[in-house]
Amino acid sequence: MLSKTPSKSDIEASHKRISDYIFKTPVLTSQSINKLCGCEIFFKCENFQKIGAFKARGATNAVLSVNPIHLKNGVATHSSGNHATALSYAAKIAGVKAYIVMPQNSKKIKVNSVKAFGGEITFSENNQQSREKTLQNIVDKTGAYFIHPYNNYDVIAGQSTAAKELIEYNPGFDYIVAPVGGGGLLSGTSLSVKYFSGTTAVFGAEPECADDAYRSFNDGVIYPSVNPKTIADGLLTSLGDKTYPIIKENVKNIFTVSDSGILAAMRLIYERLKIVIEPSSATVLAVVLKYPEIFKGSKTGLILSGGNIDLFEINRSDINFES
């Protein structure tokens, strides 16, 4: 179990630790998207990852890093999203129980997914305080071990392996862009780039109506995420005291994008790559489309974080986007 920023060998060990339980996801390209963007783009497809998102990497690494003695009463977390499913998946691997606190307004597809992996759900009210209090009650009662969704060095090391695979698949990127919510994926990505691809610049992609990471990065303090409103429902949380310093040190910039930009990018990926991604994943291409002058002529890696979306929830009423 890591107690400080993962080193190069920590990341290598993490990758090895989880390799039997995660997919080495494919990297896709599209000539027509390259033409449109004026650069060469490589999409790292974590939508094809176990549980449909990169979160399987971090949760599995964290659970397998905990001393088995501490696992005997199971693991616990609060999450409305992919970490809830990922921790249920990881607990199953370790043969222990997973206690998941989910807000009552969690999407049905996520609730079903947690159940499918055998997670035991307790619903809380729809606010951070209730989520944390409900979790504390469960931990007190069961003795389950808490695995934070992102503010955990083993989780960060796990998430870093997506970028590591991308770099191994095709070295020499000018830029790699990852979405940023709590910062587990972005901090991990920036560490893999630092250790395995020193000349690559890392950017974060964030919805402009959930821009706490952007502001935190620029102002040098961790802002809470207050009442974020975006279709990118995986990017609502604020940075943590473990993810923030790594990002501050190793990420070159964070760019924000509008929901209409996210939807346009999402549509492009559906149409050209024929793959299903969730809105959070589309932020990275939205950044490329918004800042063509930065990416022109570059070789750019984009991390598509996941594909857990209820297709039939997408309808025109959500869309502020002229087609």
Add this chain to the structure above:
Amino acid sequence: MLSKTPSKSDIEASHKRISDYIFKTPVLTSQSINKLCGCEIFFKCENFQKIGAFKARGATNAVLSVNPIHLKNGVATHSSGNHATALSYAAKIAGVKAYIVMPQNSKKIKVNSVKAFGGEITFSENNQQSREKTLQNIVDKTGAYFIHPYNNYDVIAGQSTAAKELIEYNPGFDYIVAPVGGGGLLSGTSLSVKYFSGTTAVFGAEPECADDAYRSFNDGVIYPSVNPKTIADGLLTSLGDKTYPIIKENVKNIFTVSDSGILAAMRLIYERLKIVIEPSSATVLAVVLKYPEIFKGSKTGLILSGGNIDLFEINRSDINFES
């Protein structure tokens, strides 16, 4: 240019002819779908094909099979769908013009796609008579060579190569299921199975509100497709006098499925495989879900015909489906 039902060597020659211009598309599997269906399913993913559908195979084979003398004035067809784009693609390969007659109510995504491949569009009224008359005028005026969307032996031979690849990838299927509209894909599939996988049974999958092929197959006459109403917009046409006899001889059965069954299957493929398919593609899984007793314990190949869909056109108002 073939003047009779393609032979085994015709299909082999066709496959070779088009191999530089088409993708050998991936075959995907899903443990959770297998578990749900109680059988082992292999999805042949023609949604990842050039132009986003299997139609690239048939159109390319047909254009490359015509004597170049007849191509000098270009090629022409009428189609509201994937054949329109496929013929534009094939014409580009051959370096000739493509004249495409499309009904005025064609979907914007298909119109844009034809334009992107350089096809010259003439809009007709929204009925078969106007489509055919408009096409005849163009052929008379330009001398372009007409390539029928399915009732053409070279097109059939081209479409057959999808099943041929599936069988080569993984021999020994109990069943292979393909969607049926005009019958180009289904007749071609049945020929590849006959020549390369003799013990496999071939089924057609058809929307129940466009069930002309089902009725034709059972009654022994070609019925026209009258006022079909289904979300599977690639399967609206009737069988032709070249596709029908091949299907009648080599297909074991045609099953119909409801639009709600198609949507349920489509949702399952989006959720579990994380790939984008159009509704016509989902008919094949809908058949498996509707007739579990037939498929139980089998090894089944399903041909996903294409992925050209405007994501944001799918909304709850289309859906007669309890989620």
